[in-house]
């Protein structure tokens with residue numbers, strides 16, 4: 001499958017819950033890409049909604065985790081803004097799913113490896 005974004009260990013941040021949720025997001029995105037390839041419009045709409053709902057859930061879990069571990073407030077605010085901007089952008093692509101998927105390509109991998117990766121490092125260095 002040419003567009004498959006294989007989940008791999010370089011995306012792990014070291015928190016089992018967050019890592020599981022990221023894997024679920026990537027799997028849903030893979031399904032969405034398959035539906036795009038197959039021009040399965042019925043499945044696409046369901047997958048778009050599924051991705052968005054799961055992203056909202058995941059972001060709130062991740063933000064709660066940052067608060068629990070007393071993540072520095074300026075970094076927390078920056079991270080929350082990235083999540084909020086991302087959701088707004090996805091909403092704006094609700095009828096352009098090729099763009100929706102392309103945006104994920106750029107944003108999701110970069111955000112998980114960089115911004116979410118910092119949470120993993122913080123948790124390791126600042127245990128409760």
Ligand SMILES: [Fe+2]
Nearest residue numbers: 062111115116
């Ligand atoms: Fe995040």
Ligand SMILES: [Fe+2]
Nearest residue numbers: 022062112116
């Ligand atoms: Fe995340």
